[in-house]
Amino acid sequence: MRAMEIMRLERKSHANLFLLFLIYSLLFFISIPQNVYAKRFANEYTEFELPPGWECVLEGSEWVCQSDNEARKKEAIIILVAKLRGEQDTLDQYMAYLKQTKSYSLPGGKSQISEPKYSKVVDINEQRWVDALHLASEVPGFYTRYLATTKEDLGVAVTFSVAKDSYDAYQGVFDKVIASLRVFRQKQVKLPGYVKRDDENLFDSAALPDAGNQKENFNIDGKKGKKGGKGSGGGMDMMLILAGLAVAAGVFIFMKRKKK
Numbered sequence: 001m002r003a004m005e006i007m008r009l010e011r012k013s014h015a016n017l018f019l020l021f022l023i024y025s026l027l028f029f030i031s032i033p034q035n036v037y038a039k040r041f042a043n044e045y046t047e048f049e050l051p052p053g054w055e056c057v058l059e060g061s062e063w064v065c066q067s068d069n070e071a072r073k074k075e076a077i078i079i080l081v082a083k084l085r086g087e088q089d090t091l092d093q094y095m096a097y098l099k100q101t102k103s104y105s106l107p108g109g110k111s112q113i114s115e116p117k118y119s120k121v122v123d124i125n126e127q128r129w130v131d132a133l134h135l136a137s138e139v140p141g142f143y144t145r146y147l148a149t150t151k152e153d154l155g156v157a158v159t160f161s162v163a164k165d166s167y168d169a170y171q172g173v174f175d176k177v178i179a180s181l182r183v184f185r186q187k188q189v190k191l192p193g194y195v196k197r198d199d200e201n202l203f204d205s206a207a208l209p210d211a212g213n214q215k216e217n218f219n220i221d222g223k224k225g226k227k228g229g230k231g232s233g234g235g236m237d238m239m240l241i242l243a244g245l246a247v248a249a250g251v252f253i254f255m256k257r258k259k260k
Contacts, residue, residue: 040180041065044192045082045154049180051173056080061194062205076162076170078177079205082154083196089155091130094148095119097203098132112140125182127151135164138205143167147178148202152185154195155202 040049041056043063050056056065056078065078083089102114114137122131129149138144138161145160158181162170196202 041080043080044189045151045185046080046156046158046181046183048158048177048182051177054078058194061196074163075166076160076174078174079159079161080157081196081202081205082156083200083202084191084198085150085153085155086198089150089198089202091121091128091148091150094130094155094202095121095132098130098134098146098148102134102137106140112136117143124178125180127181127183129181145174146203147181149183151183152187154183154185154191156183157202159203159205 040047041063050065051067053069054065054067056063058064061081063080065080066073067076099116099119101116104112106112115135116137117133117135119130119132122129124147127149129147132146134144134146136142138159141164142161143164146157147159148155148157150156158178160170160174160177162174
């Protein structure tokens with residue numbers, strides 16, 4: 001009898017320890033900052049770290065990256081595009097293009113002229129990029145930061161557009177994305193079908209609404225993403241982990257009550 005009592009107490013002690021482990025694990029994962037779970041977007045020629053809770057989908061010939069929070073989609077957007085290099089695809093010509101103002105027509109016959117803020121050449125992970133910032137170059141009231149480079153037979157551009165009122169809040173977020181930006185090209189790897197032709201303009205984006213057809217937000221109405229990015233936001237990982245721990249705890253408690 002004494003031995004059975006000891007075994008019963010040991011089982012109860014082990015069960016309590018396991019329950020405590022589940023509880024502390026749950027609290028641990030809740031306390032970890034969400035950016036730990038940020039994923040990397042990657043395709044055949046580029047990769048970068050997405051902001052927490054963002055995902056990328058293919059819209060025509062552009063990768064469009066946004067927050068998966070519907071309320072925040074109207075604040076900012078990242079667009080990635082690549083094309084076969086033509087004669088116009090050099091860093092010098094990208095610089096000359098991005099130094100200039102951009103103009104376009106607004107509803108009602110008015111015109112919008114952008115305000116170039118800066119243009120420079122920067123090194124990011126051993127790759128030289130043209131880095132330029134404009135106000136109202138794509139949509140009135142939005143800053144757009146352009147990163148453009150060439151790699152082997154490709155021209156690559158990444159644009160970061162953010163509402164003027166949200167610019168300060170997103171500046172650090174975009175800086176982290178840019179710091180993680182890498183471009184690569186293996187010529188033996190077949191290019192995907194969405195790479196633009198060599199006679200197309202690298203900076204003409206069909207995914208970003210222009211001023212003449214401005215949407216209420218950057219959620220591209222009427223289009224469905226054709227393919228998800230390999231790095232499609234880290235919020236889902238957190239939810240899966242928490243759900244798994246919660247289920248495990250529930251099963252354990254149910255089994256313990258059943259034994260009683």
